[in-house]
Amino acid sequence: MELNRRTVIAGAAAAGIAATTLGGTAHAAGGRKPAKELFGKLADGTKVYRWSLENGGTRLKVLSWGGVVQSLEIPDRHGRYKNVSLGFDNIEDYVAKTPYFGALIGRYGNRIAKGQFTLDGKSYQLSVNDGVNSLHGGAKGFDKHVWDVEGFTSGSDVGLVLHYTSVDGEMGYPGTLKAKVTYTLTRHGDWRIDYEATTDKATVVNLTSHVYWNLAGEGSGSIYDHELKIAASRYTPVDSGLIPTGELAKVAGTPFDFRHTKTVGADIRVANQQLLYGKGIDHNWVLDKGITAKPEHIATLRDPSSGRTLKIATDQPGLQFYSGNFLDGTLVGTGGHIYRQGDALCLETQHFPDSPNQPKFPSTVLRPGETYRSTTVHSFSA
Numbered sequence: 001m002e003l004n005r006r007t008v009i010a011g012a013a014a015a016g017i018a019a020t021t022l023g024g025t026a027h028a029a030g031g032r033k034p035a036k037e038l039f040g041k042l043a044d045g046t047k048v049y050r051w052s053l054e055n056g057g058t059r060l061k062v063l064s065w066g067g068v069v070q071s072l073e074i075p076d077r078h079g080r081y082k083n084v085s086l087g088f089d090n091i092e093d094y095v096a097k098t099p100y101f102g103a104l105i106g107r108y109g110n111r112i113a114k115g116q117f118t119l120d121g122k123s124y125q126l127s128v129n130d131g132v133n134s135l136h137g138g139a140k141g142f143d144k145h146v147w148d149v150e151g152f153t154s155g156s157d158v159g160l161v162l163h164y165t166s167v168d169g170e171m172g173y174p175g176t177l178k179a180k181v182t183y184t185l186t187r188h189g190d191w192r193i194d195y196e197a198t199t200d201k202a203t204v205v206n207l208t209s210h211v212y213w214n215l216a217g218e219g220s221g222s223i224y225d226h227e228l229k230i231a232a233s234r235y236t237p238v239d240s241g242l243i244p245t246g247e248l249a250k251v252a253g254t255p256f257d258f259r260h261t262k263t264v265g266a267d268i269r270v271a272n273q274q275l276l277y278g279k280g281i282d283h284n285w286v287l288d289k290g291i292t293a294k295p296e297h298i299a300t301l302r303d304p305s306s307g308r309t310l311k312i313a314t315d316q317p318g319l320q321f322y323s324g325n326f327l328d329g330t331l332v333g334t335g336g337h338i339y340r341q342g343d344a345l346c347l348e349t350q351h352f353p354d355s356p357n358q359p360k361f362p363s364t365v366l367r368p369g370e371t372y373r374s375t376t377v378h379s380f381s382a
């Protein structure tokens with residue numbers, strides 16, 4: 001039987017269970033502010049806090065370190081909660097070992113070839129941290145800083161506002177970039193991310209979120225049985241360093257065709273040069289809707305065993321789908337289990353990788369006086 005979120009809560013009410021044990025409808029009405037607790041300390045003594053939010057049946061825990069989603073709990077079709085996002089239970093592992101678990105990514109999500117680009121006739125050299133390329137903002141990206149975080153309630157919403165200012169020249173990027181990210185949990189249990197940024201010099205920016213999803217629960221095994229649908233007829237093939245070739249290739253007849261629902265594992269072992277380069281799927285989908293004024297639904301992920309379903313809507317033109325290829329059994333996650341290859345997947349809404357060097361891709365340039373804006377909404381049901 002298919003149940004949606006409201007049915008689960010209504011069922012709980014009928015059974016005499018307080019709504020607060022399942023979700024935040026009660027909180028929303030009461031407008032309870034998100035709470036914070038000490039999560040740990042950095043080597044220099046800086047305190048890292050963990051914020052807890054709950055609304056509409058979704059429970060979210062967020063760190064001031066990297067804006068990391070440390071835990072995201074949603075119910076299955078029987079109302080049973082699981083944390084569906086990979087992470088750690090301690091700050092030390094986030095600092096030393098994390099492959100971007102749950103983190104905010106900036107200034108530039110994904111790769112910039114050789115860490116170089118030219119803007120208005122000036123050449124810039126970025127921090128190189130992925131072979132010869134720059135990945136996810138360089139060696140110390142937005143995921144490796146403490147953000148200023150404030151909790152809020154607004155009508156029936158609860159949320160967090162996160163601020164980070166990246167100084168001119170940080171990781172090689174021009175301009176002081178002021179980033180503001182708002183995480184909102186709505187009364188329906190949707191998790192919405194609103195990104196904003198301004199600069200004082202022309203620069204490039206591409207912010208995203210790097211949650212590793214496993215809708216059966218983190219540490220429960222692989223996501224190859226998850227069903228996925230992506231509203232994209234084209235993707236950007238890459239070279240051996242995972243830099244787009246510039247081509248917008250048709251997904252038709254390739255393992256990258258998710259226009260109709262199929263399991264993540266269905267074609268992941270097909271002998272295909274692109275899959276060899278990525279050690280699986282690590283590619284950008286060119287969303288058919290293009291850049292839109294408002295978020296539009298572009299992908300649905302569903303775990304048939306639990307019924308948990310994630311729908312993603314975005315205003316961005318691209319979706320990086322990464323099938324957890326580099327998880328290699330060397331990390332112990334939140335629940336005490338070892339993470340192995342394919343134990344989670346990432347669906348990163350963003351502009352295309354290496355756009356600063358690809359004249360045919362939508363521009364990622366931000367100029368003084370402009371505001372970068374991007375919104376992604378995650379909706380859950382079971």
Ligand code: GLA
Nearest residue numbers: 099100110282320322326346
């Ligand atoms: C992104 C990249 C991948 C990998 C992961 C983190 O998804 O595209 O290649 O770097 O982040 O390991």
